[in-house]
Amino acid sequence: MRKKRFIILPKISIIRLIALFMSCMLTACDLISIRLNEVTATAPLNLTNYIGEIPADAQGLLDISLPACVQDLSEYQIAYVTRVIDGDSIEVIVDGEKEQVRYIGVNTPEYYSEERDAAVAATHVNRALVEGQYVLLVRDLSDRDKYERLLRYVFTTGGFVNYELVKEGAAEVKEYPPDIACHEYLLLADP
Numbered sequence: 001m002r003k004k005r006f007i008i009l010p011k012i013s014i015i016r017l018i019a020l021f022m023s024c025m026l027t028a029c030d031l032i033s034i035r036l037n038e039v040t041a042t043a044p045l046n047l048t049n050y051i052g053e054i055p056a057d058a059q060g061l062l063d064i065s066l067p068a069c070v071q072d073l074s075e076y077q078i079a080y081v082t083r084v085i086d087g088d089s090i091e092v093i094v095d096g097e098k099e100q101v102r103y104i105g106v107n108t109p110e111y112y113s114e115e116r117d118a119a120v121a122a123t124h125v126n127r128a129l130v131e132g133q134y135v136l137l138v139r140d141l142s143d144r145d146k147y148e149r150l151l152r153y154v155f156t157t158g159g160f161v162n163y164e165l166v167k168e169g170a171a172e173v174k175e176y177p178p179d180i181a182c183h184e185y186l187l188l189a190d191p
Contacts, residue, residue, distance in 0.1 A: 087123050087170055088122070138154075
């Protein structure tokens with residue numbers, strides 16, 4: 001949970017004006033959204049402030065609503081999915097480089113286990129959600145895992161992929177500290 005900040009304003013109007021200005025500067029006025037419930041609220045986020053040039057085929061990503069759990073995170077990237085590796089990993093081209101991405105906060109069965117059929121099914125769900133599409137990648141605290149894969153929350157124009165995998169029953173919610181910004185939100189998708 002994030003700590004809430006309260007600003008106590010004196011009754012002098014110039015001080016109020018300065019405090020209001022500083023408050024807007026600290027919270028980046030263009031990112032303020034109305035949040036009735038921080039865990040479930042979504043609002044548009046002006047991604048052009050975070051991402052430079054966006055391919056024409058990816059312009060739809062600018063219009064998606066992001067859950068509150070990712071709106072205060074600082075790193076957003078657009079990538080193109082070249083291959084679905086398994087239920088919770090993909091290969092992308094991002095910033096001109098080929099990278100593997102591991103979804104944050106979810107886990108799917110492994111191919112080389114007793115749950116092979118479930119692993120194949122999870123891969124099919126993942127493929128239907130992202131294959132051959134541009135995606136928005138959002139970083140939590142960690143950049144990479146021990147296998148050098150990027151750790152990211154993944155969004156398409158159709159929704160929050162990590163969440164959809166859980167909602168479809170293809171993945172389970174799994175907490176991987178310190179990357180837990182969306183843990184509570186992902187739990188809401190658990191069927």
